Amino acid sequence: MIDLRPMAYVIGRILIVLAILMVAPAILDWRAGDPNGYAIARAALITGFAGAALTLATGNALGQALDVRQAYILTASIWTITPAFAALPFVTGAPGLNWSQAWFEAVSGLTTTGATVIVGLDDLPAGMNLWRVMTNWLGGLGIAFIAMIFLPLMRIGGMQFFRTEAFDTFGKALPRATDIARQLLYIYMALTLACIVVFLIIGMPPFIAVTHGLSAVSTGGFSPYDASFNAFRGAGEYTGALFMFLGSLPFVRYVQLVNGQPQSFWRDAQIRAYFRWLMAAVLVVTLWRVLSAGTPLEPTFREALFNLTSIMSSTGTFSGTFPTWGGFALVVSLLVGIVGGCSGSTAAGLSVFRVQIAMAVLHRQIRQIFHPSQISPVRYQERPVEEDVIRAITMFISTYIFLLGLFSVAMTLVGVDLESALFAIWTSLGNVGYGFGPMVERTGTFVDFPPPAIFLMTLAMILGRLGMLTLLVLLLPVFWRR
Known part of the structure; x- marks a missing residue:
C-alpha cells in the first residue's frame, strides 16, 4: 500500500x-x-x-x-x-x-x-x-x-x-535540482521585473503594468481588461510579443547563460527552430491578410506578430481583430498552437523539441523506403537520439492527438458546436487560452459553455499541463501494484 x-x-x-x-x-x-x-x-x-x-x-x-x-x-x-x-x-x-x-x-x-x-x-x-x-x-x-x-x-x-x-533539463545544466530551481526562480523574477519596467516605460499604469507583466512572462494570458491588450496597441504589442517569446524559451538555457555558457543558448536547435517557425507563420499570415483584405502592412504585421506569438507561446492574450480574421489565419493558429513553445519553459503544447524529433523520425522512415538496408539513427544537435526517447515522444504525440479528438467529440455530445468544441479542447489541452468559435464570440470568454463542457475543459487543461502521461499513468492497474 x-x-x-x-x-x-x-x-x-x-x-x-x-x-x-x-x-x-x-x-x-x-x-x-x-x-x-x-x-x-x-x-x-x-x-x-x-x-x-x-x-x-x-x-x-x-x-x-x-x-x-x-x-x-x-x-x-x-x-x-x-x-x-x-x-x-x-x-x-x-x-x-x-x-x-x-x-x-x-x-x-x-x-x-x-x-x-x-x-x-x-x-x-x-x-x-x-x-x-x-x-x-x-x-x-x-x-x-x-x-x-x-x-x-x-x-x-x-x-x-x-x-x-x-x-527537459537538456543535459542537466547544474548537478542538483534545487540549484537549478533556485536559479530558475531568480531568472524568472528578473524577467518579470524587466517586463514590468518596460511596460511602465511605454505608458501602462503601474497596476496594469504589474498584472500584464506577471501574465506575459508566465505565458499565462490573464488580463484585467475584457479587451485584453487592445488598450495598448503599437508599442504594447511589440513589447508584449517580446516577453511572451522570452517566457516560452527553455529556462535552463537562461541558467547556462548566466553561468557563463552563452553558446548553449545561441546554439540550441530548439530555440532556432521556434523562432523560424513563429516568424514564418507571422509573415505568411501577414501577407495573406494584406493581399486578401487590403489592410495596411505594419498594423497587420504587428497584430499577427502579437497574436501568433501569444498562441504559439500558449499565453492567450489578444489584440485587434485577429480572432475574427478566419480562414487561413485560423488554420495557422491551430497548427502553431498545437506545436506550442519550447520544452522546459512556461509554455505548453507538443513543444518544438518533440515536433523536431518527430520530423526527424518521419524523415528517417521516408529514407528507409528508398534505402531499406541503410541504418540511419535519428540525430538531434549532432547527437543520436535513443530509441526509448523516440518511443516516448511518439506515444506523447499520439496521445495528444487522440485526446484532442476524444474530448472534442465529448464536447459536442454535451451541447457545444463542432468548431467551438475543437478550439475549446485545443486551447485547453495546449494551455493556449485563446478562444475561437461561435460560443466564444459573444463575450470572448467561455461563460456560455454548459457545466459538463467546463469540466471537460478543466480536465484537459490539467492533462496538458502535466504532459498527459503523468496523470494517465495513474489510471493503469500496474501502477498501483507493488
Missing part, C-alpha cells in the same frame, strides 16, 4: 504558502475600501487552516524519501488539489462564481492557460484581478518553487521529479 503521508505533507505546506500569498490581494482591496478584501481573507483562512491541518497530521512523514510512484501521485495531486483552494476567492468574493466555474478559473490560472469564464474584468475589484494574474505567475514555474522549497525536506531525487512534469 502506498504511503500517502509524505505527499499530504508537501501539499499542506503548499497550501500554507498559498494562503499567505492571498493576503496581498486582500490588503489591496482593503486599502481601496472594497469589502471584497474580507472575502479573499476568508479564503486565505480556510486555505491556511487546511494546510496547517494536513501538515500537523502528517508531520511524522518529514524526512521520509519518496519513491517514483509517490512522486507521480504528488505531481498529479498538486495540480488538482491546489487549484481547488486557489478557486476559493472566486467563490467567496467577486465575481461570485459557482464551484465548477471557479475551479475552471483557478486551473486556467495555475496551468497558465489563460482561458476565463469571467465577464466584466474591467469592473472586477483590483485584488481579484491581482489574484488571477498571481495564479498565472505561480503556475508558470511552479515546478521550480516546489523543488526549491519542499523537495529537500522529502529527500526526493530532484531530476526524477522534474521528469514527472515532462521537464
Whole structure:
C-alpha cells in the first residue's frame, strides 16, 4: 500500500504558502475600501487552516524519501488539489462564481492557460484581478518553487521529479535540482521585473503594468481588461510579443547563460527552430491578410506578430481583430498552437523539441523506403537520439492527438458546436487560452459553455499541463501494484 503521508505533507505546506500569498490581494482591496478584501481573507483562512491541518497530521512523514510512484501521485495531486483552494476567492468574493466555474478559473490560472469564464474584468475589484494574474505567475514555474522549497525536506531525487512534469533539463545544466530551481526562480523574477519596467516605460499604469507583466512572462494570458491588450496597441504589442517569446524559451538555457555558457543558448536547435517557425507563420499570415483584405502592412504585421506569438507561446492574450480574421489565419493558429513553445519553459503544447524529433523520425522512415538496408539513427544537435526517447515522444504525440479528438467529440455530445468544441479542447489541452468559435464570440470568454463542457475543459487543461502521461499513468492497474 502506498504511503500517502509524505505527499499530504508537501501539499499542506503548499497550501500554507498559498494562503499567505492571498493576503496581498486582500490588503489591496482593503486599502481601496472594497469589502471584497474580507472575502479573499476568508479564503486565505480556510486555505491556511487546511494546510496547517494536513501538515500537523502528517508531520511524522518529514524526512521520509519518496519513491517514483509517490512522486507521480504528488505531481498529479498538486495540480488538482491546489487549484481547488486557489478557486476559493472566486467563490467567496467577486465575481461570485459557482464551484465548477471557479475551479475552471483557478486551473486556467495555475496551468497558465489563460482561458476565463469571467465577464466584466474591467469592473472586477483590483485584488481579484491581482489574484488571477498571481495564479498565472505561480503556475508558470511552479515546478521550480516546489523543488526549491519542499523537495529537500522529502529527500526526493530532484531530476526524477522534474521528469514527472515532462521537464527537459537538456543535459542537466547544474548537478542538483534545487540549484537549478533556485536559479530558475531568480531568472524568472528578473524577467518579470524587466517586463514590468518596460511596460511602465511605454505608458501602462503601474497596476496594469504589474498584472500584464506577471501574465506575459508566465505565458499565462490573464488580463484585467475584457479587451485584453487592445488598450495598448503599437508599442504594447511589440513589447508584449517580446516577453511572451522570452517566457516560452527553455529556462535552463537562461541558467547556462548566466553561468557563463552563452553558446548553449545561441546554439540550441530548439530555440532556432521556434523562432523560424513563429516568424514564418507571422509573415505568411501577414501577407495573406494584406493581399486578401487590403489592410495596411505594419498594423497587420504587428497584430499577427502579437497574436501568433501569444498562441504559439500558449499565453492567450489578444489584440485587434485577429480572432475574427478566419480562414487561413485560423488554420495557422491551430497548427502553431498545437506545436506550442519550447520544452522546459512556461509554455505548453507538443513543444518544438518533440515536433523536431518527430520530423526527424518521419524523415528517417521516408529514407528507409528508398534505402531499406541503410541504418540511419535519428540525430538531434549532432547527437543520436535513443530509441526509448523516440518511443516516448511518439506515444506523447499520439496521445495528444487522440485526446484532442476524444474530448472534442465529448464536447459536442454535451451541447457545444463542432468548431467551438475543437478550439475549446485545443486551447485547453495546449494551455493556449485563446478562444475561437461561435460560443466564444459573444463575450470572448467561455461563460456560455454548459457545466459538463467546463469540466471537460478543466480536465484537459490539467492533462496538458502535466504532459498527459503523468496523470494517465495513474489510471493503469500496474501502477498501483507493488
